[in-house]
Amino acid sequence: MSFGICNLSIVPLRIEPSDASEMVSQVLFGEDFEVLEKDKKWSKIRLSFDHYEGYIDNKQYQEIDALTFDKLSNSTPYYSSEIIDFITNDNNHLSTIAIGSRLPFYENHQFLIGETKFSYEGEVFSEKLNKSEIVHKAFQFLNTPYLWGGKTPFGIDCSGFTQLVYRLCGYSLLRDAKDQATQGEVLSFIEESEPGDLAFFDNEEGNITHVGIIMNDYKIIHAHGKVRIDTLDHSGIYNVDTKTHTHKLRVIKKIV
Numbered sequence: 001m002s003f004g005i006c007n008l009s010i011v012p013l014r015i016e017p018s019d020a021s022e023m024v025s026q027v028l029f030g031e032d033f034e035v036l037e038k039d040k041k042w043s044k045i046r047l048s049f050d051h052y053e054g055y056i057d058n059k060q061y062q063e064i065d066a067l068t069f070d071k072l073s074n075s076t077p078y079y080s081s082e083i084i085d086f087i088t089n090d091n092n093h094l095s096t097i098a099i100g101s102r103l104p105f106y107e108n109h110q111f112l113i114g115e116t117k118f119s120y121e122g123e124v125f126s127e128k129l130n131k132s133e134i135v136h137k138a139f140q141f142l143n144t145p146y147l148w149g150g151k152t153p154f155g156i157d158c159s160g161f162t163q164l165v166y167r168l169c170g171y172s173l174l175r176d177a178k179d180q181a182t183q184g185e186v187l188s189f190i191e192e193s194e195p196g197d198l199a200f201f202d203n204e205e206g207n208i209t210h211v212g213i214i215m216n217d218y219k220i221i222h223a224h225g226k227v228r229i230d231t232l233d234h235s236g237i238y239n240v241d242t243k244t245h246t247h248k249l250r251v252i253k254k255i256v
Contacts, residue, residue, distance in 0.1 A: 002035040003069040004045065004061040005104070007113050009096050010152055011061070013054035017042035023149035024054050025160070025175055029087075029095075030102030030113070032064065032072050048073060050163070052175040062114055071105075078106035081168065082122040083140065083153050089118050098152040099140075100164050128170030131256045134196035135221070137168045138213050144227045158210050161223040162198060165213065171256055177211040184255035190218065190232060197254050201236055201247035210247050212237070 006027045014021040017039070027033070027047065037044040042055045048069075064072075080101045086094050103111040103120055111118050129137075138161075140153075147155025151164050159177040166173045173180050181200045187193050193214045201210040212222025212232075220232040224239075224246065231238040237247040 001066075002038070003032065003064050003066060004035050004043070004056075005032045005064050005068075005072075005113060006030060006060070007062040007116075008060055009101070010098060010154075011056060012149070013045075013047075013052070013056055015054060017044070017055040019057075021055070025052055025149050026151050027056060027061070028101045028151070029097045030104055030111075032069060032102075032104070033061075034069075035063075049167075050172070050175045064114060068114075075105060076126050078103045078111070078124045078126045079167070080120065080122055081125045085120070085122040087118045087120045089116055098154070100151075100167055125168065125170070129168075131169075131194065131196045133169050134165060134256070135213060135215050138165045138221045138227075141165070141223075141227045142221075142229070144223070146223050146225050146227075156223050156227065158212065158223040161227060162211050162213060166255070169256075173255070178208040180211055181208045181251060181253060184253040187252040187254055190214075190234060190252065193252050193254070196256060197252060199232060199252050200250045202250040203248075208250055214252070 006029055009029050011027040012023040013025040013027050015024045033045040033047045035043050035045055043058055045056050046053045080097055083099050087097055088094055105112045109121055144153050144156050148157050150156045151160030163173040195215050197214045199212050199214055200208050203209045212220040214220055218232050219229055221229050230240055236245050236249040239246045
């Protein structure tokens with residue numbers, strides 16, 4: 001088995017090995033992964049952070065050896081906390097990275113991708129934050145446009161939003177809403193929830209298809225068209241603009 005690391009800012013992860021295939025997620029700068037299969041153009045990968053699988057273009061990542069992969073797995077992860085910022089390599093070439101990008105082997109504003117040393121002067125985070133910070137972090141993404149498979153401030157889907165916000169606070173969530181719903185402790189009523197808990201919603205077939213972050217005063221912040229704030233009641237999400245219910249409540253989970 002071989003291994004890789006993303007050395008570009010935001011790379012699409014596709015469901016099939018084709019540029020025309022559906023983007024199911026994104027690989028952010030500094031994320032490492034196992035390479036499960038590889039042909040002339042495409043690699044099937046499994047991300048280390050959430051074990052999500054998909055196809056990535058061979059030209060859009062850098063191979064690393066097993067020793068580096070193991071060291072990354074056992075090292076403290078440092079992430080960028082600026083919405084967008086620059087990194088500089090040894091040749092003073094600039095690259096942009098988005099919030100939540102990993103900075104491998106970070107120390108004193110420097111980190112490594114393979115043999116290449118980079119500098120990053122922005123704020124970083126590496127520790128778990130108080131649960132109260134979850135909603136605060138979520139506010140940074142207000143009005144981010146909805147993008148299927150997205151997980152950046154330039155486009156994000158509902159579960160990418162919750163996963164990224166939790167990641168910024170030092171907690172791990174799986175990638176898709178249906179999988180996130182398997183984590184944590186079930187709460188029986190909205191009244192038992194706290195800001196930062198997750199609410200999940202299902203479709204007519206009973207499949208969980210949506211997730212959002214609970215706030216104070218029966219509000220919820222979620223990605224639906226854009227990252228927005230709506231009202232949460234026992235039926236589901238009440239859209240404050242259209243004056244209609246848009247999502248049917250299935251379960252509330254306490255993750256932290």
